[in-house]
Amino acid sequence: MTGLSAGHPSSADDGAFLDDFVTMSTFGATANQGVDRQAATAEDGQTREWFTGLLRANGFTVDIDPIGNIFGLLELVPGAPYVLLGSHLDSQPLAGRFDGAYGVLSAAHAAMRTRDQFAANGVTPTFNLAVVDWFNEEGCRFKPSMMGSGVFTGLLDLEKTLATTDAHGVTVAEALQAIDGVGTFTPPSIAAYSEIHIEQGRSMDDANTTIGMVSSTWSARKYEIVVRGEQSHSGATRMKDRRDAVLGAAKVIVAVNDLLAKFDEEAVHSSISELYVAPNSPVTVAREVRFLIDIRARESGLLAEAYAHLQDSIALIEAECRVSIDEIGASIWESGPFLESGIELTRSSAEALGYTNDRVLTLAGHDATNMKEIVPTIMLFVPSAAGGISHNEREFTSDADLVSGLNVFTHVVTRLALGELPESLNALEAAASR
């Protein structure tokens, strides 16, 4: 640290942040304190427009890249690489108001506070500051999730992604154009990335921890499955002649859940939450059901073991129900650690400000999970109350925890801008050699 009062804003600043949070939560607001602003819907567009206005009013230069990511830049050191801060403004259907949005607003406020402190103290930092709203982190309307950061990091192809359609055949490109949400901006060189998010689980709340240093991601596998049977009359067809895709799918769903009993309690998570049935008529045995098996664990090895067991079950179900069950796509996110130096930097900031803190795993995917593959990345969590529920209107984090998180995040951002994360300095060399 350089003797700045980083991370000690006035309480008036905290009030401004909470006021902005309340205002932001009015866009796509639902009846029960939640929000519904799926990617590139009108509600997402309204939130993005408001956020763009907030950035411009506070001195950011705002621009949009070809996949709809909104960047707000504060150039403090002409020509220097940027410390990028962000998260996502889109939400699941009938979702909570904290997921993603808290991180985007915190990014803007942390960048403003840091800029103002540098100005007040006459400090020239090592890096510039930028904030980002990543497009379509949630992946409910358009798959896959973490789309904006996926294209940014090169994990996803831009053209293919723009051509992806929602359930009504609307492409990402069309939906983005409809909310005036696409641009041609080429982002600058990034020295480091940081993101703050709600935990979306209960571990921190159960342990009364205010600040989580995300140390590792769980491994996740998502298998796209199609069960194929044959259409027939739901009343007249002899049972032993049926090839019922719904029955086959139901047995797979139960089998996936039954897998968990082979492992330690809570060691493996699994879910099937989206089903497409054809023809989905009440009197016609279904010819096809498509769904995604989402299975996660701390280590990839457990997932490989679980999937091997599932293959055995699937073979039995195919024979029993006279259906075919095929895997037609798979996404694999290997578990992986975050940078130890970033975890230590966050820990020392939390300690300096007097907040309880601990290392924490993320079971959910985040844009930071993509970003950590290409730049030094630090991720922070604040607790989720109400049993850690998320993707639900009941999702909740207290004002006190929101503000505590912002304070530590600001402290971290200031130190990042000052070049205190050793790995971020690589960007200086890269910039110098261009």
Next chain:
Amino acid sequence: MTGLSAGHPSSADDGAFLDDFVTMSTFGATANQGVDRQAATAEDGQTREWFTGLLRANGFTVDIDPIGNIFGLLELVPGAPYVLLGSHLDSQPLAGRFDGAYGVLSAAHAAMRTRDQFAANGVTPTFNLAVVDWFNEEGCRFKPSMMGSGVFTGLLDLEKTLATTDAHGVTVAEALQAIDGVGTFTPPSIAAYSEIHIEQGRSMDDANTTIGMVSSTWSARKYEIVVRGEQSHSGATRMKDRRDAVLGAAKVIVAVNDLLAKFDEEAVHSSISELYVAPNSPVTVAREVRFLIDIRARESGLLAEAYAHLQDSIALIEAECRVSIDEIGASIWESGPFLESGIELTRSSAEALGYTNDRVLTLAGHDATNMKEIVPTIMLFVPSAAGGISHNEREFTSDADLVSGLNVFTHVVTRLALGELPESLNALEAAASR
């Protein structure tokens, strides 16, 4: 019989019928010899328009009632009640071309042949003849099935039915108006109803029976079920905190199928073929799944027994998955016999024309199932080949069987028009007393 050559048309007549059947099958034709003309879609409208033209060109007076049933009348005896013949032109998605459509076209041809024979022989029958295309027998786009005959027989309320919406919020009234398919016609007094249909099962084909006299319907129960859980994050939420509506629904689907093992083989049929999941997002545990349990048996007693077992399973699933499972609607069709005198009339017609015949049960519901509750009703089946498959493009009945069925049906229609079914004569007394 009165010495008429009823049921012995020239082979040229058979050719005209088969030609019409080929033409009819072009409307809503699919790639694999099937049709897709769900109720009040453009394809249903095209088929209805063609059929209306066929009727008008052959001397029928055509009119439409308020629920979209198309009636074609041949008045042979001014003021007398009508023998009504019909079935339905709508289909399931990606369905066969025989289901319903065969019966509607047979009704028109049988009425024309009968009228022509009476005219050629100078016979004045007891009753007039009418044909009907019942609206929305299939119930896939708009529920419930057998909608047109349901309103006609007073089982369904007209206003409520017109207000019923499809999955996109379009009402029956709007959809019918869009195909110019609604009128104000009040049908005349009906003395008897007859319908010919494909079996949609394999029993007749397995036994080499050409003509089936439908003797009874199976009993059917349809339970509308909602499984309610709670939205949460599909990766982050602790497994023991989840209330997963998809998992609950899958367990119910498997439990319904498991019920069958408690009964003799093929004694009970069951199906779940339509599912609605909310929010149906890949990373949000579902809060709700809705579906219909369709369960059928020869006798209601078996269904009551099956449902009692299912209630036990449901209570266990509710506890195990922390979901609530509620029955929010039920349709019960009791099993019931068709008129013995009608079965005997059909048998003697089949015998007179030299066709193999047998009594047969219908496991599927039909408009005749509704009609038999209000007028003397005769139902005939012709065999379904290809293992009896139906609601599938592979549905098949040979030209020879189609023509054999039409010949026997014409014989039956002629005798009905002559008042040979004793129970039909009640309509004469009712007409006289008005």
